[in-house]
Amino acid sequence: MIRRRQALGALAMALLAAGCAQMEQVSTGDTVVGGRLAVTPDRPWNRFGSGVGGDATPTWTQDGITVDALRFYTKKDGELIAPTPSEPKGTKPLQFKATMSPGDIVGLYEQLYSRGGSTFTLQKLEPYPFVGQQGFRFEFTSLRSRDDVQLAGIGWVAVRDGELFAITYTAPRLAFFARHLEAAEAVVKSARVTPVQRS
Numbered sequence: 626m627i628r629r630r631q632a633l634g635a636l637a638m639a640l641l642a643a644g645c646a647q648m649e650q651v652s653t654g655d656t657v658v659g660g661r662l663a664v665t666p667d668r669p670w671n672r673f674g675s676g677v678g679g680d681a682t683p684t685w686t687q688d689g690i691t692v693d694a695l696r697f698y699t700k701k702d703g704e705l706i707a708p709t710p711s712e713p714k715g716t717k718p719l720q721f722k723a724t725m726s727p728g729d730i731v732g733l734y735e736q737l738y739s740r741g742g743s744t745f746t747l748q749k750l751e752p753y754p755f756v757g758q759q760g761f762r763f764e765f766t767s768l769r770s771r772d773d774v775q776l777a778g779i780g781w782v783a784v785r786d787g788e789l790f791a792i793t794y795t796a797p798r799l800a801f802f803a804r805h806l807e808a809a810e811a812v813v814k815s816a817r818v819t820p821v822q823r824s
Contacts (some may be wrong), residue, residue: 644795648673650687657791658683661699665815668808670695673750680707685812687805692823693796695809700710700789707737716740727761730782734763734793738778742770755783757791766798781813790818803821 641717651670657663670685698706702723709718721735726751735745746766752760761784767776778795794809796802 629766635772642788645819648686648690652795659699661788661791661819662697663734663817663819664812666808667811670808682707686762686795687808688801693801693805695796696796698789698791698793700791702787704789706733706789706791712739719744721789723784724752725784727763728799730789731780736763738767738776738795739764744770746795753781755781755813756785757815758783758785760784760790767795775799779806779809781816785818790816 626809648671650671651666653666653668655663655665660792662693670687672688673684673686683697684690685697698800700706700721702721704720704721706719710716717727717736719736723728725733731747731750735747738745744767747763748766749762749764750763753760755762760781762780763780765778765780767778768774769776775798776795777798779795780791782789782791792809794806794813796805
């Protein structure tokens with residue numbers, strides 16, 4: 626009971642901190658994220674200029690970046706899905722490779738969500754259409770170490786012409802996950818790849 630109260634208190638503080646971060650609103654209608662993914666949200670979202678800890682991953686939210694987070698990834702062969710922290714030493718870079726299997730790609734996200742002592746438990750991995758082709762979808766849970774909040778998450782992924790396209794959605798499992806899942810899925814279903822701009 627005490628641990629639950631501590632987790633709820635930490636979540637409340639996270640909400641306050643999230644409200645202080647700089648963000649702008651994404652309106653409904655067509656918008657391009659990361660230069661390569663076009664989506665059509667059916668309701669407004671809040672967009673942050675960078676993700677948690679200065680990570681440049683485009684991130685949208687409804688209730689605050691440390692609460693619910695819809696993250697967009699467009700990565701070419703050899704690029705990292707997230708920066709490599711300086712500590713602990715020897716941390717493996719999260720490098721996407723075009724030859725990776727779905728399990729290998731999920732492994733990158735497992736390492737990402739396990740950083741800092743958090744946990745990652747894969748619940749489901751299945752084929753799923755994404756960005757107009759056959760991709761895959763994975764569900765997971767994560768216990769966030771900094772505040773003991775239990776997260777639920779889903780990732781939608783496709784590799785197209787050697788390029789990774791992915792969207793992940795995470796939120797506290799009991800309080801927030803179901804609240805914005807439908808809106809997140811609407812964004813995912815609308816996602817399509819934009820043509821490469823030639824100079």
